[in-house]
Amino acid sequence: GEVFELIGVMEKRKGSFFGENQEDNAIYIPFETGRKLSPGSEWMLLIIRANSGQLASALEQSRDVLRRQRGVRFNEPDSFDLSTADKIISDFDSITALVGVIAIAISAIGLLVGGIGVMNIMLVSVTERTQEIGVRKALGARRGDIVRQFLFESMTLTFLGGAIGIVLALLAGQVIILLIPSLPASVPLWAVVAALVTSVGIGLVFGVWPAQKASKLDPIECLRYE
Numbered sequence: 001g002e003v004f005e006l007i008g009v010m011e012k013r014k015g016s017f018f019g020e021n022q023e024d025n026a027i028y029i030p031f032e033t034g035r036k037l038s039p040g041s042e043w044m045l046l047i048i049r050a051n052s053g054q055l056a057s058a059l060e061q062s063r064d065v066l067r068r069q070r071g072v073r074f075n076e077p078d079s080f081d082l083s084t085a086d087k088i089i090s091d092f093d094s095i096t097a098l099v100g101v102i103a104i105a106i107s108a109i110g111l112l113v114g115g116i117g118v119m120n121i122m123l124v125s126v127t128e129r130t131q132e133i134g135v136r137k138a139l140g141a142r143r144g145d146i147v148r149q150f151l152f153e154s155m156t157l158t159f160l161g162g163a164i165g166i167v168l169a170l171l172a173g174q175v176i177i178l179l180i181p182s183l184p185a186s187v188p189l190w191a192v193v194a195a196l197v198t199s200v201g202i203g204l205v206f207g208v209w210p211a212q213k214a215s216k217l218d219p220i221e222c223l224r225y226e
Contacts, residue, residue, distance in 0.1 A: 002037065004029065055084065111198070114161070115206035122154050122210035126217075133214055134222025143215035150214050154207025155200045162199025166192055 004027075013023050029037075050058030059082055066072075066080050126133070133146060169187050176185040 115202045119206040126214045130222045134219045137219035146215040147211040150211035155203035158199045158203030
């Protein structure tokens with residue numbers, strides 16, 4: 001219901017992570033005019049720019065001015081909050097670190113479930129290939145040969161799963177870059193190596209029991225198995 005005279009247009013800002021920058025949808029009016037239009041506002045945000053190298057001094061001066069404006073006595077705590085860009089970044093880093101810990105926990109559970117799945121697959125494979133194991137033992141294969149065979153198969157299975165996951169991650173990174181060019185998305189080499197090593201390690205750990213079970217089978221009973 002108020003009429004204003006437009007005296008200028010700000011330069012368009014870059015898009016944010018969530019799309020269009022909200023500053024492009026804002027208008028700027030004089031401070032006292034804003035107070036008159038909204039005298040009942042319960043909170044107010046002031047953005048203050050400090051001179052280069054004088055951030056600490058600017059904070060203290062801002063605190064003094066705000067305490068006087070708000071009538072805060074010398075023995076009373078601040079009735080407002082002051083925050084700097086460094087503090088905001090620090091808070092954001094804390095949040096991302098917490099998200100990272102949660103992601104690691106979820107990934108660990110996923111690895112455990114995947115490892116159990118691999119172990120079950122290898123146990124089924126041992127059962128289905130009982131006669132094959134008996135033939136190999138009858139031809140002179142030792143327990144160590146049987147163990148290595150099933151361990152290699154288990155590690156190959158998890159290695160292929162890790163490789164497929166890496167390919168999907170690379171494709172997801174490229175899609176993110178296409179959709180949001182301002183957001184850097186890349187998969188570092190150490191992450192690829194760590195993923196492959198972890199995948200092979202899962203296959204090694206969870207393939208031990210099936211391999212041991214296969215190596216302990218009696219060749220005579222294996223040849224009779226149907």
